[in-house]
Amino acid sequence: MSSQATETETEQANDELPLDLSVLIPVYNEVQNVEPLHQELQQVLGSLSLRYELIFVDDGSSDGSRAKLGLIQDRDPEHVRVVFLRRNCGQTAALSAALDLARGNILIPMDGDLQNDPADIPRLLEKLDEGFDVVSGWRKSRQDAFISRKIPSWVANRLVARLSGVPLHDFGCTMKAYRRRVLEGVRLYGEMHRFIPVFATWQGARVTELEVHHRARTAGRTKYGLGRTFNVVLDLILIIFYQRYAQRPIHLFGRIGLWSLALSFLTFAGMLYFKYLHAPLTGDKAKSFIETPLPLLVVFFFMMGVQSILMGVLAEMVMRTYYESQSKTTYLIGEIRQSPPGNST
Template sequence: MNISIIVPLFNEDESLRELSDWITKVMKENNFTYEVIMIDDGSTDKSWDVIQDIAKINTNFKGIKFQRNYGKSAALNEGFKAAIGEVIITMDADMQDSPDEVPELYKMIMVEGFDLVSGWKKKRYDNKLTKNLPSKLFNAAARRSSGIKLHDFNCGLKAYRKKVIKSIEVYGEMHRYIPVLAKWAGFKNIGEKVVEHRARKYGITKFGWERFINGFLDLGTISFISRFGKRPMHFFGLYGSLCFLVGFISSIYLIVLKLIHPNVGLTNSPLFFIALTAMVIGMQLFLAGFIGELIARNSADRNVYLIEKKLGID
């Protein structure tokens, strides 16, 4: 199969039929063999009913329905596990991403040899204050932290070689950082394509200001994990040792001072409490942080989601 298109969605029943017709048109015009996997992320409208109706008309369309809303990362992760195409393309369901971009994205993967191609919505129709400015700040921080020169990490329209999506795990809110996860997994041929950004035709955006706060928090997480996930002791051990060393040297100084000046009270000096605090923090960094990170990274149920129904997927 040439292409798997993954469409995560939440309360998008108004746009799904039009989007499915558009995708079908593009696939037929280019003679692609394809599947479209729509992941209903706990919608409360009629999205799942629409997906079922579409699948009855066109068996290339498949569906996954979550029991509740887990978020975009969970939807993409389930879609990645189910996809069987040689090239996997993700797009949003609100029709702000254009299916007409698919043939060129496919070519960039299969002909030009990219492992991952990320869309760049160079001209946007979002609110400049609430979306564009925070997005620019977020992308600048992501570029600097990851070393990947992409303009739009959060663009939903992306194309992947099959091996890439089968080699990474998307959890939490890490869908923004799939290029970073791919680079961390050893896929360094990452490209970018300017794509059309269309004004929203149906409904309202499902994302608010909190996604940018979460985005920066996730950036810190992914930056840490990508650098120290396999060797956490290099982080916790280094700073824990430095902190403990500061406290230990301060303690030795106070002891020597006490031997030279017996009348000096150790506990009367602020340095005594600084040294004690530094040694305690150093031990906590060395032990508690290291153990806690190992537990988090090896949690057995980190990527377990309750799926209510599947349509056309084993």
């Protein structure tokens, strides 16, 4: 029994050893694509002198992808790990699951539909070796429908680059290369996997871009549509809030509240003017309070101002609880230089 326990402990220790590379592949109804994708990855990564793993995350597929991935893992247990989610949770959630399980020092997510080219992986790694922390793929020659895919993507990318200050051309390209330290502690929600380079830049990471091949889909159906563009815009609003006001939400809600209170007092002054001063000055009939919508506007702006300020106070309490409960700091240290103890004079 002790021998078996020792072997088990050894296997667990080996599982904890870091690998050089983890390729993260969310899959949803791609039964025709996962097999050739695995073969291409084997050919490309097998030629590199790297210890690697392929993490396929089946996002609640209903077309046989689950069974196909199980067969792939049986044939290549050394490199393939498969995660089966209980239901369809979305690409970001599937990618987050892969990130939590990855053991590689370098992480490369990619789509499971064969539109990303595994042959680009060595080029991404070479770019990382130039001293970058994130290499973002750019599908410059994108093989997708022009109206339903290219135009919304172009608009969304320009908007994200402008508002975030990160000058990338293609935030939506799943194929990127990250150093593990950049993603430590990252939690993804909504459609925010596309904004990881933005988060990394805010953390002081060196981010660059590399043109990658993009292939036309040959099997299966696309899961993206025009509606996803609106989700991107909403998520962008959220990350801009994180960037500017996550540590001081009262500054945002407080300003909204103060402006609302100011409008309330101005509207109240206008209400008094039409009641008492308008007639003597113009000769017209005085207007009763109920003849104009001003009293309603006074109440509306006043209540909005009070609620906004109270919301800012609550947000401050939540923010402080978030940082203090997890011992998080509001600063990021890059390097400390000091003399060794005992060398001071």
